Amino acid sequence: MARGINAYPPQVEQPRYNMLDRRIEQEVIPVVNRHGLGLTVFSSLAQGILTGKYNAGIPAGSRAAISNWLDRELTDENIAKVRKLSKLAAELGITMSQLALAWILRLPEISSAITGATRPEHVLSNIEAANIGLDADVLARIEKILANAPDADRQ
DSSP states (O other): OTGGGTOOOOOEEOOBOBTTBOGGGTTHHHHHHHHTOEEEEBOTTGGGGGGTTTTTSOOTTSHHHHOSTTTTTOOHHHHHHHHHHHHHHHHHTSOHHHHHHHHHHTSTTEEEEOOOOOSHHHHHHHHHGGGOOOOHHHHHHHHHHHTTOTTGGGO
């Protein structure tokens, strides 16, 4: 459409995307791939849920402790998934955050991921995710966990 009116075409789209919110995979990712666009995704750590910080409950002073806007995502099902993913990350010798970010960055359509880091050490740790490759076996294990496959916790 932009080309039809001699305008600059879009170069990037900024959707929400993470292991717990994968809605863009069916329609958005194929379209940006077809048109050569990049995605700068936000909420890549699901407001901290994918860091593992809620695995043992809601820490005092956390976003979930001071507001209710995480209630919809901070479910028993999601926490169970993150606990299993955290075990996998530990097996790989990486943090849960690094696993979640490496999983996002595996896609060629993802140009960058907004992490919302709150401390310098978080930024430094998150940067390492760009250097982590996830092989087919690890990706299959992640997929089983995210799909709630019955044998996901036996891996």
